[in-house]
Structures are given as C-alpha cells and as structure tokens.
Amino acid sequence: MPSSHPADPHHFRRRGVLFVLSSPSGAGKSTIARKLLADEPELAMSVSATTRSMRPGEVDGKDYHFVDLEEFRRMVAADEFLEWAHVFDHRYGTPRAQVEAMLAAGKDVLFDIDWQGAQQLFQIAGGDVVRVFIFPPSMEELRARLTNRATDSSAVIEARMARAANEVSHWDGYDYVLVNDDVEQCFQGVKTILAAERLKRSRQTGLIGFIRKLTRTS
Numbered sequence: 001m002p003s004s005h006p007a008d009p010h011h012f013r014r015r016g017v018l019f020v021l022s023s024p025s026g027a028g029k030s031t032i033a034r035k036l037l038a039d040e041p042e043l044a045m046s047v048s049a050t051t052r053s054m055r056p057g058e059v060d061g062k063d064y065h066f067v068d069l070e071e072f073r074r075m076v077a078a079d080e081f082l083e084w085a086h087v088f089d090h091r092y093g094t095p096r097a098q099v100e101a102m103l104a105a106g107k108d109v110l111f112d113i114d115w116q117g118a119q120q121l122f123q124i125a126g127g128d129v130v131r132v133f134i135f136p137p138s139m140e141e142l143r144a145r146l147t148n149r150a151t152d153s154s155a156v157i158e159a160r161m162a163r164a165a166n167e168v169s170h171w172d173g174y175d176y177v178l179v180n181d182d183v184e185q186c187f188q189g190v191k192t193i194l195a196a197e198r199l200k201r202s203r204q205t206g207l208i209g210f211i212r213k214l215t216r217t218s
C-alpha cells in the first residue's frame, strides 16, 4: 500500500505497518488491541463496518460502524471496502478510506479482522501486512471466557465455540502465533512483533538519503 511513515527514532521515512490481530472471539484479542492502542501513539485502529446488531456497551463509530444490509451492499458495490467477509451470518468489512487516511497521516494501522480478512488484505497489500494470530490456552478456557463475558446467549456461545475451531485451523496463514495464557506476557509479545516489524529494512523507504550521507567521502 503506497504510503510513507515519518514516525521513527531516526526520522527515516518508512511504509506504514498494516498490523492484523486475529483470534477466536474470547481469546483476549480485544484486550490486547486496547492495551496496544493505549501504549502506541503511532498506531490507529481500523473501525470496521458490520451488519450485526450492537452489543450493550458498544458505541457506533468507535467499536464498529453499525450499518444495515442495504448500506453494506451499497458500500461493496461502490468498492468502499479494502476487504469484507461473512462472519457468524453477518457481514463485516474494512472501509478503505479511513485506512488510507491513517497511513497518509503517518500511522500504522491495527485491524481486528478474521482469517478471511487477513487473507484478502495480504492479497492487496502483501509486504505491508503483518498477521498475528492469538490462541486461547485451551478450548475449555475459551468457553469459560465467553460465558463470563455474559454478552451473548448460550446459542451464540455455542456458535462461537464451533467457529473458534474453524478460526484456529487457519493459524498457518499468519506470520506470528501467540498463546494468550497471560495477558501481560501476550501483550509484550505483540509489542515486540510490532517494534521489530517497524524496523524492517524493506519498510525504511527513507534510508537511502541517510546511507548516502553516511558513506559520502570528502
């Protein structure tokens, strides 16, 4: 994705990182994403559009852009999504314009999207995309977390458990995998991945000027 990124300890320009976090729901991805955003001022969250209904506590425009099926279809037809997919009988998509604006503003972008989204984003933006998958420590623990969350009915929880197995089976479409048995440890792992990816030579598009100066002979 064409963009450059001014934020760097040495002020080299670099390409923005498209940082994808995927996991079965309940594996702690939202907590990790929240901590990461609080800790990383150069990282902005991509807010998806979805046709699912709002859960208690969610805010339209912050957690998701909640749209009806007609509006979602309009957005698909107008090519307004970078990627979109069916998840749990609903549609979810990443609006293209906000991501482009974030990259243009020099931000890295965080995506909480499923494996289908990660795959599509990788098709479009290849080397700019970093895909991280978070495993729950066990399926029993995942069920306990979904149940304790108390936002979904038991039928929805069962559907999420069934989908979790499917989601996990796509682990090999990711660059990094982590187990979230300790949120702080997992968070530190994710931070380390982001830090290392920011330093990749292939992202440092502004290096050449520095190298020329460094190697200039008088």
Ligand code: 5GP
Pocket: 022, 023, 024, 025, 048, 049, 052, 083, 084, 085, 087, 092, 093, 094, 112, 113, 114, 115, 116, 117, 118
């Ligand atoms: P939830 O309904 O629990 O908020 O999200 C359900 C699943 O949809 C999660 O796995 C989440 O990562 C995924 N998801 C959320 N937004 C998008 C999106 O824009 N694109 C895709 N492909 N998946 C998304």
